Amino acid sequence: MSIPEAITEQDALLSVDTSDNAFLEGLLHPGIKVRPLFLDAHNGLWVLRVKFAPGVTLPLHFHTGCVHLYTMSGCWYYSEYPEQKQTAGSYLYEPGGSVHQFITPADNGEDTDTFMVVSGSNINFDSDDGAYINTMDAGLIKAWVDAARNEQGQQDMRYIAPSVPTLV
Structure with a gap:
């Protein structure tokens, strides 16, 4: 068996350094x-490092695709599973079709990092009346990130974004 030829030419590694602490x-x-680390609107994939302040409650949301979430520090839980707190070192897999509400305890002494x-979209709903808020996907996040990079x-701040497919 021989080593395969490179299909994709690459001048440098596609790498993002988050130690600069720019958020x-x-x-x-x-x-x-x-x-942001990787935003691919064409394939519906988004990779983020996110810090949540103590006391954050996200809208109730439905995942169209799966989620892999690793907790580096702090604590969080879903309102539907309050006894299953996720702390530093916890890895969570969520299958597509999951519905839940993310919460960081108000008494957390630190941000939850x-x-x-995430693949697919989060369809967000108001937790009080169930009204539709928005559909958050890699394309929407990319638009928000690009605007916020300029405003802030x-x-x-670099992130990886695959190029637009072209007809060859």
Whole structure:
């Protein structure tokens, strides 16, 4: 067996360094800081590092695809499973079709720092009356990120975004 030829030429590794601690604030919800890592609107895949302040409650949401979520620090839980708190070192897999509401306890002494890989969309609903809020996907997040990078003076914040497919 021989080593296959490279199909994709690459001059450098596609890598994002999050140790610079540059985050965008107020992007997805108040009390949230986002560091985009990979946004692929064409394939519906988004990878983010997200810090949630203590006391954050996200809207109730339905996932059209699966989620992989790793908790690096802090604590969070879903309102539907309050006894299953996720803490530093926890890895969670959610299958498509999951419905839940994310909460960070108000008494958390620190931000909850997470790394997430999400395919598909989050369809967000008002937790009180069930009214539709929006559909959040990689394309919407990319638009928010690109606008926020300029507004918050983070133009040099890099993330990986596959190019638009072309007809060859």
